[in-house]
Amino acid sequence: MTPIDLLLTDARLPDGRLTTIAVAGGRIVALDAPAEAVARERIHLGGDLVLPALIDGHMHLDKTLVGLPWIGHAAEPFRMSRIETDKRILPGLPLSTEQRAANLARLCVAQGTGHIRTHVDIDNEGRLAKLEGVCAARERLAGAVSMQIVAFPQSGVMRCPGVLDLLDAAMREGADLVGGIDPLEIDRDPKGQLDGIFAIADRHGRGLDIHLHEPGEMGLFNVQEICSRTRALGLQGKVTISHGFCLGGVAESKQQAAAELMGECGVALVTHGAASAPLPPIALLRRHGVTVFAGNDDVRDTWSPYGNADMLERISYIGWRADLRHDPMLHDILELATGAGAKALGLERYGLAVGNAADLVTLRAEGVPEAVGAHAPRRLVLHAGRVVARDGAYCGP
Amino acid sequence: MTPIDLLLTDARLPDGRLTTIAVAGGRIVALDAPAEAVARERIHLGGDLVLPALIDGHMHLDKTLVGLPWIGHAAEPFRMSRIETDKRILPGLPLSTEQRAANLARLCVAQGTGHIRTHVDIDNEGRLAKLEGVCAARERLAGAVSMQIVAFPQSGVMRCPGVLDLLDAAMREGADLVGGIDPLEIDRDPKGQLDGIFAIADRHGRGLDIHLHEPGEMGLFNVQEICSRTRALGLQGKVTISHGFCLGGVAESKQQAAAELMGECGVALVTHGAASAPLPPIALLRRHGVTVFAGNDDVRDTWSPYGNADMLERISYIGWRADLRHDPMLHDILELATGAGAKALGLERYGLAVGNAADLVTLRAEGVPEAVGAHAPRRLVLHAGRVVARDGAYCGP
DSSP states (O other), X not given: OOOEEEEEEXXXXXXXXXXXXXXXXXXXXXXXXXXXXXXXXXXXXTTOEEEEOEEEEEEOGGGBOTTSSOOOOOSOSSHHHHHHHHHHHGGGOSSOHHHHHHHHHHHHHHTTEEEEEEEEEOBTTTBTHHHHHHHHHHHHTTTTOEEEEEEEOTTOSXXXXXXXXXXXXXXXXXXXXXXXXXXXXXXXXXXXXXXXXXXXXXXXXXXXXXXXOOOHHHHHHHHHHHHHHHHHTTOTTSEEEEEXXXXXXXXXXXXXXXXXXXXXXXXXXXXXXXXXXXXXXXXXXXXXXXXXXXXXXXXSBSSOSOXXXXXXXXXXXXXXXXXXXXXXXXXXXXXXXXXXXXXXXXXXXXXXSTTSBOOEEEESOSSHHHXXXXXXXXXXXXXXXXXXXXXXXXXXO | OOOEEEEEEEEEOTTSOEEEEEEETTEEEESSOXXXXXXXXXXXXXXXXXXXXXXXEEEOGGGBOTTSXXXXXXXXXXXXXXXXXXXXXXXXXXXXXXXXXHHHHXXXXXXXXXXXXXEEEOBTTTBTHHHHHHHHHXXXXXXXXXXXXXXXXXXXXXXXXXXXXHHHHHHHTTOOEEEEEOTTTTTSOHHXXXXXXXXXXXXXXXXXXXXXXXXXXXXXXXXXXXXXXXXXXXXXXXXXXXXXXXXXXXXXHHHXXXXXHHHHHTEEEEESOOTTSOOOOHHHHHHTTOOEEEOOBOSSBSSOSXXXXXXXXXXXXXXXXXXXXXXXXHHHHHHTTTHHHHHHHTOSSOSSSTTSBOOEEEESOSSHHHXXXXXXXXXXXXXXXXXXXXXXXXXXX
């Protein structure tokens, strides 16, 4: 038998069992080890609940101001002003993209996040500079958190000639997915943008994650366009719609049709809870087989002064707003930040099972419903079997 | 000069100044004391922000399950089922109303809340029993938190003959305000309920706090009825509408008219952020002089599995959902849990000024915007100058 590196004793599993978890070589090697087994290190959890490390499926690490003195929100209350404000403020900050991205990623880890999908702005002004910064942060923190990067055309694609080439270059320089944004509202050319970004994804054999803030029927039009291209290119399971507020803002019959279409085409949805926009119908989408996952989106950045990177707080809010109260529904809500996120991100060896990565988080809770409802502070966070945060403080590499 | 009981050194005030706060006889006696002044006790805050103790303006202390092993949500997804479920579950619990109410109140204090307005069910089954329990909890915790009690006809008024008399009795037995609930949906007799509860308030010289979940125009009808009775009886400044989801669910012109009417009639609004219902237009209401304050509502109780009693987290969510991003707006959002709450509750000697009660909370934050945006854990909570919680743990009487 492999020598045990770490024993977590008096650990509560999501099914309620109190047990001892054994870790070796960065993996879970037993979920019911004898408490007296020989191990290099042992940590007594005192009955704390153990969950798989949380997944933050929608972040903007390149925009954060975490680590800087407070900077008040500076943009006018519309999206194009926020885009322009980014270009004015971000280049002059005293911390680099790498430093700021790493600061926020450490905050994520401290709250129990083990895997992040982050969008990174690709535009004609910054070109690939932010991607380089976030790639450097990803490398620096590889021992504490995994990152998946979306090459995100925040300023638009067709309205900014040259951006398609930059997105293509980004896919060679470390980005994992191709992004997109509001093909009607921002680009006013849905065919142009969607044909362009799907072609890049197809060429590189990668997936897409497309921001869709567009409301009502306008947004639904693009949901349909995204679904048809996903099916045509055989990209089922590799495409995500970010936000999809339109899904919450149309009649129930249209929600139903969109959910069916997304389910058939294997198009996922990631939500941060929709802020002032309508919340997509999470339970309906799940019933139609849509992978619904969650992300924090902006955390103390140029777009929003809100956020603390806590995924349990995030899904608690989403469940509360979605009116999901019964215990099985609270388990479903946890899925948004665990299993469904892992599926959308294509993570292998994820979850509380023997052979999977020992990426874990512990907190005071009797079970999953309480963990979601009260989201108590995190006690211990492990990545590949190593303790990377304790009592809300990052202590990883 | 009065001998100083406590000096809080290196304290950051909401305006950014670093200073020393002196406390004597339970009051703030200086906001700019010399750090070297003689005092019985001194606590170095290390630059932590000091806020006045938070105000939770809408609670249901009698329904909570805090302190019990987890009990899954048991009601069907409609309000009348929740009302019936309360009557089935609450009487059989192994902890009394007093014990459960005190457990939740301690959790509130641990999160920095110093003042609570709680609704307490008055109905033909329980009669005044829950009121007695919450009054006992109030007395027990008087050294840590103040409580204002609303005699709340959860099951209805006109549909439950005898409840008007019970509400009247509740006002003699310790309740501070008269409650009401959905005069159309629950009672189907708005004139009967509102005439009845306003008459009781008038007779006892007290205010009212009326639950209004009714949507759209149905709810607006009752906003108008409440406003007209408030004006007729001279109760301006003493009447609150709880929730008022209807205000978020009607056309902007009707929102505007309702805001004007509520402002003129001195009718306040308390919100918990509206969950799955539309959020009332907070900024519009404030512009029309309406006192808008906030409360957590259900915390791990028979109505909801969500909640941790944190008022900073609550208002952070409200501000995020209301799309309020700029620093002055974040100061306005803090008002929902401080100044506006104090005004609605009629608290005297509230706030960070010399002569006021030393009811304070501290946390790691550079200023008010960060305190709202990130709502870091609470460090220290004081009530009347005594430390009643430290690092999220209650340590009061």
